[in-house]
Amino acid sequence: xxxxxTLCLLLVGxxxxxxxxxxxxxxxxxxxxxxxxLNVAIKAGAAHDPKGQSGSxxxxxxxxxxxxxxxxxxxxxxxxxxxxxQLEVETRSEALILRGATLxxxxxxxxxxxxELITEASFPEGEIIKLKRExxxxxxxxxxxxxxxxxxxxxxxxxxxxxxxxxxKGTIGDIENxxxxxxxxxxxxxxxxxxxxxxxxxxxxxxxxxxxAKNISAKRPNRKRKDDIQMVSAPPIHTKRRVEILxxxxxxxxxxxxxxxxxxxxxxxxxxxYLGNHAFGGGSFSxxxxxxxxVKRGWSYSAYSYFRQGLQPRSWQAFxxxxxxxxxxxxxxxxxxxxxxxxxxxxxxxYEFAQASLVNSSGFMFNTPQKRVENILLERTLQLPDGFMxxxxxxxxxxxxxxxNASFKKFLKPEALSILVLxxxxxxxxxxxxxTNVPENEILVVPFNRD
Amino acid sequence: xxxxxxxxxxxxxxRTFFLVSIPFLIFGCAHSIPSSTQHQRLPFVGSMAVEKxxxxxxxxxxxxxxxxxxxxxxxxxxxxxxxDEQVGHTGLAHLFEHMMFKETKTYKDGEFxxxxxxxxxxxxxxFTNRDYTAYVQEMPKDKLELIVKLESDRMVNLLVNEKAxxxxxEVVQNERRFRNExxxxxxxxxxxxxxxxxxxxxxxxxxxxxxxxxxxxxxxATDFYKTFYSPNHATIVVVGDVSAIEVYKLVxxxxxxxxxQNDPANTIVSEPPxxxxxxxxxxxxxQVQKIMMAYHVPEITHPDIPALTLLSSIMAGGKxxxxxxxxxxxxxxxxxxxxxxxxxxxxLFILFASMQKGKRATQAETTILKELERIKxxxxxxxxxxxxxxxxxxxxxxxxxxxxxxxxxxxxxxxVSPGFSTGIEILNKxxxxxxxxxxxxxxxxxxxxxxxxxxxxxK
Numbered sequence: 001x002x003x004x005x006t007l008c009l010l011l012v013g014x015x016x017x018x019x020x021x022x023x024x025x026x027x028x029x030x031x032x033x034x035x036x037x038l039n040v041a042i043k044a045g046a047a048h049d050p051k052g053q054s055g056s057x058x059x060x061x062x063x064x065x066x067x068x069x070x071x072x073x074x075x076x077x078x079x080x081x082x083x084x085x086q087l088e089v090e091t092r093s094e095a096l097i098l099r100g101a102t103l104x105x106x107x108x109x110x111x112x113x114x115x116e117l118i119t120e121a122s123f124p125e126g127e128i129i130k131l132k133r134e135x136x137x138x139x140x141x142x143x144x145x146x147x148x149x150x151x152x153x154x155x156x157x158x159x160x161x162x163x164x165x166x167x168x169k170g171t172i173g174d175i176e177n178x179x180x181x182x183x184x185x186x187x188x189x190x191x192x193x194x195x196x197x198x199x200x201x202x203x204x205x206x207x208x209x210x211x212x213a214k215n216i217s218a219k220r221p222n223r224k225r226k227d228d229i230q231m232v233s234a235p236p237i238h239t240k241r242r243v244e245i246l247x248x249x250x251x252x253x254x255x256x257x258x259x260x261x262x263x264x265x266x267x268x269x270x271x272x273x274y275l276g277n278h279a280f281g282g283g284s285f286s287x288x289x290x291x292x293x294x295v296k297r298g299w300s301y302s303a304y305s306y307f308r309q310g311l312q313p314r315s316w317q318a319f320x321x322x323x324x325x326x327x328x329x330x331x332x333x334x335x336x337x338x339x340x341x342x343x344x345x346x347x348x349x350x351y352e353f354a355q356a357s358l359v360n361s362s363g364f365m366f367n368t369p370q371k372r373v374e375n376i377l378l379e380r381t382l383q384l385p386d387g388f389m390x391x392x393x394x395x396x397x398x399x400x401x402x403x404x405n406a407s408f409k410k411f412l413k414p415e416a417l418s419i420l421v422l423x424x425x426x427x428x429x430x431x432x433x434x435x436t437n438v439p440e441n442e443i444l445v446v447p448f449n450r451d
Numbered sequence: 452x453x454x455x456x457x458x459x460x461x462x463x464x465x466r467t468f469f470l471v472s473i474p475f476l477i478f479g480c481a482h483s484i485p486s487s488t489q490h491q492r493l494p495f496v497g498s499m500a501v502e503k504x505x506x507x508x509x510x511x512x513x514x515x516x517x518x519x520x521x522x523x524x525x526x527x528x529x530x531x532x533x534x535d536e537q538v539g540h541t542g543l544a545h546l547f548e549h550m551m552f553k554e555t556k557t558y559k560d561g562e563f564x565x566x567x568x569x570x571x572x573x574x575x576x577x578f579t580n581r582d583y584t585a586y587v588q589e590m591p592k593d594k595l596e597l598i599v600k601l602e603s604d605r606m607v608n609l610l611v612n613e614k615a616x617x618x619x620x621e622v623v624q625n626e627r628r629f630r631n632e633x634x635x636x637x638x639x640x641x642x643x644x645x646x647x648x649x650x651x652x653x654x655x656x657x658x659x660x661x662x663x664x665x666x667x668x669x670x671x672a673t674d675f676y677k678t679f680y681s682p683n684h685a686t687i688v689v690v691g692d693v694s695a696i697e698v699y700k701l702v703x704x705x706x707x708x709x710x711x712q713n714d715p716a717n718t719i720v721s722e723p724p725x726x727x728x729x730x731x732x733x734x735x736x737x738q739v740q741k742i743m744m745a746y747h748v749p750e751i752t753h754p755d756i757p758a759l760t761l762l763s764s765i766m767a768g769g770k771x772x773x774x775x776x777x778x779x780x781x782x783x784x785x786x787x788x789x790x791x792x793x794x795x796x797x798x799l800f801i802l803f804a805s806m807q808k809g810k811r812a813t814q815a816e817t818t819i820l821k822e823l824e825r826i827k828x829x830x831x832x833x834x835x836x837x838x839x840x841x842x843x844x845x846x847x848x849x850x851x852x853x854x855x856x857x858x859x860x861x862x863x864x865x866x867v868s869p870g871f872s873t874g875i876e877i878l879n880k881x882x883x884x885x886x887x888x889x890x891x892x893x894x895x896x897x898x899x900x901x902x903x904x905x906x907x908x909x910k
Contacts, residue, residue, distance in 0.1 A: 033848045081769035084841030103845050137785045137807040140738035144635045253628040285564040298621025301629055360571025367520040368853045
């Protein structure tokens, strides 16, 4: 199988906006299949977990399905299953999204149920105890999945001490110490009209969704709070190269992240960097990183680089997973390629190719109702201008070759990159030190199962 | 969560979104299609229809016109997967899939990808399964001829050189480390097939064994290509903003002269009935214990598949399902999943769960067995049956959100069964099933001697 990154997603077409109130609603009618997709998004997430309460946003989100003033978890589960509907809660750093899907003929029952979860959540103690066990167990299970574990630990390492480094599910210690009042407080902070966005698509009249949203709003009057959601501060920038080995026994393969702080999507450098990154490591089989790491050397099944986005500049990173035996060389090559990218930029041919590829495929960023919904979620939760995602093609078309290379020269800090390697430390530490030019005694070795 | 299809909600007759049967065939559409090419117009989703063409060289083409977006999905499904491999050559189908992106007589190495990417291709990819290998991408609507040209070229003009083969072999070994060797779940999945099957080729992993991969040469790949990559082993599926007749003409133009190949001798050995329960414990690098349990079940076209599918939904189809209640709600596991019910040959009904902290996989095993016994003997209330059908119905529609998903449905069923309508027939049958049908299937397949269990415990 070939592995590729897909572009992020899209934006606004024939959406009906109906926001006479602070709570914002956007719904696109689509009768192609008899389904309705509904997202209730909160513009806050794991980055807003209070200190010592990592995972509290995730936990609160999961608890929404576990009890209301009138229904137990068992009754809620039965009610959703009876109509064949789904409702999952996704937690991001700066968003919490209830993702629902239902047969359109069951929409009234579905809306009633979701409305009840949002406005009458009861957070029963018994369910808190049960969910704690489940979340702790999931954290333990994730330690068996190298890719997922490395991703979580990479964020923690790059943003050490900053909210962007908060693990979505939290730490075991913090989860075990969570109190019901902490969860209720997080719920009260998050579920304020000004933080709520309702976006959906499907086989329904938008008026029905709008009326429902108004009812939700009426049932949860806004209250001024001292601890209202505040935008997180910009993460600190590292000034020297750092290496962490996440030490896990018996690895025949490592997971390698190399990166640094990123840029906001509204930064003038963003589109030049985005285009340049596509040429360097954008997931394409013609990208430099893929060609050098996979196609020429066969070192890793995949190799790519990407930006992660936030309200503040977040991250840019390269990622690949070579065999343990190839890891030092693969890291050294990755560092060399990044250094070359800063010094020499991308070639004119690579620039033209990346631009044509991105511009010609930009229509795929908004070619289905569900992608358009995702675009709105992204625009609203990251405070991007309306239509931002749909403007990719136009913006990328205007980027010049010199802008790409000038932006990379300014942006990249090879001397201050952070490098995380999940692998067996005794097999790789000395060689990784040499490959990264970081003294062996400065390399952090962290047990993979440390909380 | 289960893989599912259902045509009808119990409460109300299904809206006519999905046509309930496949009653009519229209041959020889007006557009100058020669009589040597079979053409059928078959009902599909809602008002959509599938135009099905079978060319004289055996190539099948399915086209669905869907003009909701100026794009289309183009997929090529070959009826070859790991089931067609020989002992000692495991992993060849998948490894060969990687080679399909290399040089051809017409295009230099890398040119295929680059040409497609420059044209704005989305989701260019490929995947290999036990029963098939598929090559997929989505394209802007004005790039139809380009993709037909490129895909047809690599069907017959691929060049396999030793150097590129060896490099790609390294990539695949790395993929194997990623999917299996360093993955507790991957190792268990490999073993459930490895233990449950003793004769049939489903017993080895799609990715292959390390030692087999290391023995392979470019010649193996070339032989494989000549044997399996021909028009009579392929189905092209196109869904999106296209004209069916235009697609037909282009496929005729670029593939029409390709010669069909003889079918290889069928060396696939049927799996003899399992005569006693099998049990294995794997020591894994995991922090929680896991269990994978499997029962032999028949092939996708078998009349018992709808009942087994509905059974999977009752057991694990939602948070109110029997096993969710008995395992997750009771604090034994964090999840319960059932999968793998759609293979060409008799395969496995697999249950998979990860334990909660401190819980033993044997506890889950006991509970699952108890629940399977309970469904054989106890009542299945009408509302529970209805619930399971509604879940399957919603999951079914959920798979039709875009052109790519529609194409995948068509390609999958067209490849593992006599035709894509198999997937729709399963849905129809599920809507008519009764509690007695479910219990009959449970009694027939959930026998101790038909069971294989893999426990994953901490090293």
